[in-house]
Amino acid sequence: MKNAFGEPQSLLLVGGASDIAMATAMRLVRRRVRRVILAGRPSPARDAAAARLAEAGATVETADFDAFRVEEHAKVIGDVFAEGDVDVALVACGLLGDADLDPLKAADVAMVNYVGAMTAAIVCADAMRRQTHGALVVFSSVSAGRPSGSDFLYASAKSGLDAFARGLTEALRGSGVHVMVVRPGFVRSRLTRGVTPPAIATSPETVAGAVLDGLRAKSEIVWVPGILGQLTRLPGSVVRRITG
Amino acid sequence: MANKTILTGWGRTSPSVAELLRPGAEAELTPLVLAPGGRGVIARGLGRSYGDPAQNAGGLVLDMTGLAAIGPVRDGYVTVEAGVSLHRLMRELVPEGWFPPVTPATRQVTVGGAVAADIHGRNHHADGSFGNHVTALDLLGADGVTRTLTPGDPDFWATVGGMGLTGVITKATIRLTPIETSRMIVNTWKCPDLESVMTRLTQADLAHRYTAAWVDCLSRQGRGVVEGADHARQGAARSFRARGFEAGPGFLPVGLLNRHTMGLVNRGLYATTKRESVQVRPLASFFHPLDRVGHWNRLYGPRGLVQYQFVVPMGAEQTLMKIVERIRRSHAASFQTVLKRFGPGSGGWLSFPTPGWSLSLDFPTTTKGLAWLLDRLDELVAEAGGRVYLAKDSRLRPELLPVMYPALAAFRERRRELDPRLVFQSDLARRLSL
Known part of the structure; x- marks a missing residue:
């Protein structure tokens, strides 16, 4: 349960421990989050993330979640909620595409960024509706609205997820569940290593700060950095040049 | 859910949605307890607990x-x-x-x-x-x-x-x-600093059945007013009349309760109190200052108030003084600060009172740095062997609870024996893993 200051105490990370998810989790653990569930594929990275969170004072559980195996999502995430209320769930399944148009690779990008993230979010939303409280944070991307040359596969999947999450926001209004869509610009992280950053690039730490602010303010859409929300009024070609 | 209702405690923080039912007879309770639905059930009285013990998000709440x-x-x-x-x-x-x-x-x-x-x-x-x-x-x-x-x-x-x-x-x-009567004989002493408040309160405890002190947390010295009272023995009629069930002062501007107005009110209260006096007062006026204004909690605005009450053992006077000083220095303004000395505890496993000094404070939730300040105070309280009051808590760090309540482990174990499916559930129980 959140406390009187609206501080969450339990956190579910769906999609494992991306840099953004970890930066957010570490900040929340430094405040009141005590129970963290890392739902992702078993990997040394997941183990390392669990160790870091435990060191910061959290009780860490892991759940074997694979974005591709949508038929398991209800069970894997359902089991997490059965163990206790989840105050915040971050859905951050991310896989970048590449420029060559391989249909199978494109399907993977759509599966992870859109289909898997969506089914996981639906399971979380349903459980939160039953507990009548909780915040569901869905990671979209600024590119969801402005697909560009290099990452339009990724952008198309995020665009689907973004539309879904905004619809979910409406569907859950009045249920006690807060849905928040986060649209970061280019983030310097492991995922984007080797890609030349554009004029406006941000960091996992900045995104984490914006997520915390958004949770506190119960925002529905969070742009990181905030200026990106204003840039959407400019012509697409200009925006692409600035945001990558 | 049939009757979805948003419930809060008296502090009006952390609202949650539950199905609220008001059984009219004991017989109606049994089927509700046997089949409360997936999120359990909790009884609720008049909702005067400040935090979340009479809330049950997504579940059933019984208005008793x-x-x-x-x-x-x-x-x-x-x-x-x-x-x-x-x-x-x-x-x-x-x-x-x-x-x-x-x-x-x-x-x-x-x-x-x-x-x-x-x-x-x-x-x-x-x-x-x-x-x-x-x-x-x-x-x-x-x-x-x-x-x-x-x-x-x-x-x-x-x-x-x-x-x-x-x-x-x-x-x-x-x-x-x-x-014998519905009157109280109330002795009042004005004390210029916290130390003299504490000394006077200790003396008053020896002579009077009812005692408490109001402390001006905004004053540098921690001055205050001590009251010691007893039931009046004869004379006045016994009828009990309570004034003031008007609806809340909803028209009062929210910003009215701030550090500066509270400082003024405190100064006024202190200045108009006689150095020492004895008065005969009606029961309600002595016992129930909070009932003089209905829904006074609304004065704190939509974000509500956070109550903080702790007790530290006798001998931990230094901790008490340190806490008062920290609150003063942080510029967090508590409108009603009451000091009381507790006697022996009842033996309830999660009962709050233990022998020692208890201070209760209330702050507007929006007070800057309040969450951080209260976390630090918790540490001082726990370190001194004290505890905070669950009926007022809305923000304690769960890991401090077993330190403050040594019988917590026994309580948790017995609760699970009595109620293996954890049918009885509340937001408080979830928040603090009771």
């Missing part, structure tokens, strides 16, 4: 005020249903010469809530807490069976102070205090 029968007084004992308020009890019994054994600063609490929070009043040093005066209580358990518990039964002490998590309290037999 429909169970409000008062039995006849026999040899100073009365058996009442759990939904009876202390207000009604006083209205009915004061004219007959009886007073509730313990009353907090508001009459608007139910007997069920009084047992579940094991409430205390200004006579704690002399008479203990509410649980000390309960000779039997009926508890509807998760198995649908109602048991009558007496102080010889360990489950009695799991239930007294157990925040409703052992079952639904349906009835209680209470030992009443005989009174």
Whole structure:
């Protein structure tokens, strides 16, 4: 349960421990989050993330979640909620595409960024509706609205997820569940290593700060950095040049 | 859910949605407890706990005020249903010469809530807490069976102070205090600093049945006013009249309660108090300052207020003074700061009162740096062997709870034996992993 200051105490990370998810989790653990569930594929990275969170004072559980195996999502995430209320769930399944148009690779990008993230979010939303409280944070991307040359596969999947999450926001209004869509610009992280950053690039730490602010303010859409929300009024070609 | 209702505690923080039902008879409770739905059930009285113990997000909440029968007084004992308020009890019994054994600063609490929070009043040093005066209580358990518990039964002490998590309290037999009049003889002393407040309060405890001190947390010295009172013995009529059930002062601007206005009010209160006086006052005016204005909690605006009450053992005076100093330096303004010395505890496993100094404060939730400040105060309290009050808490770090309440492990274990499916659930229980 959140406390009187609206501080969450339990956190579910769906999609494992991306840099953004970890930066957010570490900040929340430094405040009141005590129970963290890392739902992702078993990997040394997941183990390392669990160790870091435990060191910061959290009780860490892991759940074997694979974005591709949508038929398991209800069970894997359902089991997490059965163990206790989840105050915040971050859905951050991310896989970048590449420029060559391989249909199978494109399907993977759509599966992870859109289909898997969506089914996981639906399971979380349903459980939160039953507990009548909780915040569901869905990671979209600024590119969801402005697909560009290099990452339009990724952008198309995020665009689907973004539309879904905004619809979910409406569907859950009045249920006690807060849905928040986060649209970061280019983030310097492991995922984007080797890609030349554009004029406006941000960091996992900045995104984490914006997520915390958004949770506190119960925002529905969070742009990181905030200026990106204003840039959407400019012509697409200009925006692409600035945001990558 | 049928009757979705947003519920909060008196502090109006952390609202949550539940199905609220108001049973009219004990028989209606059993089926609800046996099949409460996936999110469990909790009993609720008049909602005067400040935090979240009478909320159950997504589950069922039982408004107990429909169970409000008062039995006849026999040899100073009365058996009442759990939904009876202390207000009604006083209205009915004061004219007959009886007073509730313990009353907090508001009459608007139910007997069920009084047992579940094991409430205390200004006579704690002399008479203990509410649980000390309960000779039997009926508890509807998760198995649908109602048991009558007496102080010889360990489950009695799991239930007294157990925040409703052992079952639904349906009835209680209470030992009443005989009174000759409905007046109080109130002695007042003005004290220029915290040390003299503490000394005077200690002295007052020896001479008077009811004592407490108001402390001006915004003043540099921690000055205050000590009151020591007793029931007046003869003369005045016993009728009990309570003024002020007007609806809330909703028209008052929210910003009215801030550090500066509170400082002014405090200064005024202190200045207009005589150095030493004796007055005869009506019961309500002495005991229930909070009831003078209905819904005073709305003064704090939509974000509500955070109550903070702790007790530190006798001998930890330095910790108490350090805490008052920290609050003053942080510029967090508490409108009603009350100091009280507790006597021995009742034996309730999660009962709050233990021998020592108790300070209660209330802050607007929006006070800058408040979350951080209270976390630091928790550490000082825990370090000194003290604890915070669950009926007022809304933000404690869960890991400090076992440090503050050594019987917590036993409580958790017994709760799970009595209620393996954890049918009795509240937001408080979830937040603090009770």
